[in-house]
Amino acid sequence: MPELPEVEVVRVGLEEHLVGRVVSSVEVLHPRAIRRHVPGEADFVGRLVGSKITAVRRRGKYLWWELADGTAVLAHLGMSGQMLIQPQNEADEKHLRVRIEFADGGPELRFVDQRTFGGLSLWDLVEVDGTVLPSAVSHIARDPMDPLFDIAAVARALRARRTEAKRALLDQTLVSGVGNIYADEALWRVGLHWARPADRLTVAQARDVLTAATEVMAEALRVGGTSFDALYVNVNGESGYFSRSLDAYGREGEPCRRCGSAIVREAFMNRSSFHCPRCQPKPRSRRR
DNA sequence: AGGGCAACCTGGGGGC
DNA sequence: TGCCCCCAGGTTGCCC
CATH class of the missing domain: 3.20.190.10 (MutM-like, N-terminal)
Incomplete structure (x- = not known):
């Protein structure tokens, strides 16, 4: 789980x-x-x-x-x-x-x-x-639920990464606890494409995507987490209910809950990424 | 130093 | 029914 x-x-x-x-x-x-x-x-x-x-x-x-x-x-x-x-x-x-x-x-x-x-x-x-x-x-960064989580410092570190925004969110040495589902959900909430270069985020965008990750994980926790099947259960074998609240992850072809466009699935890091093509437009290629 | 990718596993589901 | 290929909420280790 x-x-x-x-x-x-x-x-x-x-x-x-x-x-x-x-x-x-x-x-x-x-x-x-x-x-x-x-x-x-x-x-x-x-x-x-x-x-x-x-x-x-x-x-x-x-x-x-x-x-x-x-x-x-x-x-x-x-x-x-x-x-x-x-x-x-x-x-x-x-x-x-x-x-x-x-x-x-x-x-x-x-x-x-x-x-x-x-x-x-x-x-x-x-x-x-x-x-x-x-x-x-000792190498794992503080997670967003940690009372000592320093969002300003993490936002600064995120903007220093020369990689895509999602890859940075998944890096447990930058911020821990975020995986494939909640990274996609956080990016959907703030309207950022997974491939947006982290070092081209504004200070506000960096802070906002971290806040969104914090909020979506807190909401999921309140309903027992995300379970698609019996593999993800609590100590009593019970499933959580957050899968019904997902906006992007696993929703390929279904309408975006914000704009109605069909959610797109793309291969990324040997796994899947889901995003709304209208709310989360693909970044223009990096100029040098 | 830091980024990117293959490897580590089992099983379920879809296509043929 | 069966086989084969693809897919899955992650991390490490090794390459460049």
Whole structure:
């Protein structure tokens, strides 16, 4: 469940179900589910068993839970990862990758991931620019929901990029949490084509597209995120409702809700981009 | 240094 | 029905 709103929905669910609990067992059913943990899977399991979960946090699309010993279990859902809280007697999901049980004997945590692009890892907590993060996340920029998100500074950095506006919005080292859906939605809201050079945005346009991204993600979060199918669900397996509110993403051939023109789909970065040809005109080629 | 692209996977859907 | 090709909310690593 990739983008910020969907990950935040999971974070809230994990916070409710995990804080204060002590891990009693960890079962890894697929080797790719434990990633980037150099000491290996056995070390990961050994360090996790007996540990107490003290907090569940998120930056962008990464989420993690802090352990009492100053380390953190970092999770990324990739393209298809789910975190499910399930009764112990519930049948295993087809793509169950990791099962974590707790000393209280209550519901277990299951990491389910069809495409195995997601995974768990264990890191030391470090302080970066005044915020405590797992060390593997230190390169990820603050997301728009972060109280210390500095929109003026990010707008300035966005305008310094010599690349297309959408590519910059998707760069997690510039602003985190924005993915393919919400980038298209933000660009539609402010009437900018995805290929507009970032360094030719006005100060106001740069600020406005970041504001639009913030707002569309906040709206999505309020209704549980965007779900097109059962792959994107909260910890209880429930889908969000924002897909019905999308204005651009996935609407090829359907009328723009602002001007009625048919939404266009184009290939971009080995994926799809959706825009309104009238509200978001293609930029003229760059002059030099 | 920073941008761009292939690679990492599984499964669903459409066309033939 | 089956096969094949295309598509999918992401990130990393390596090339230039």
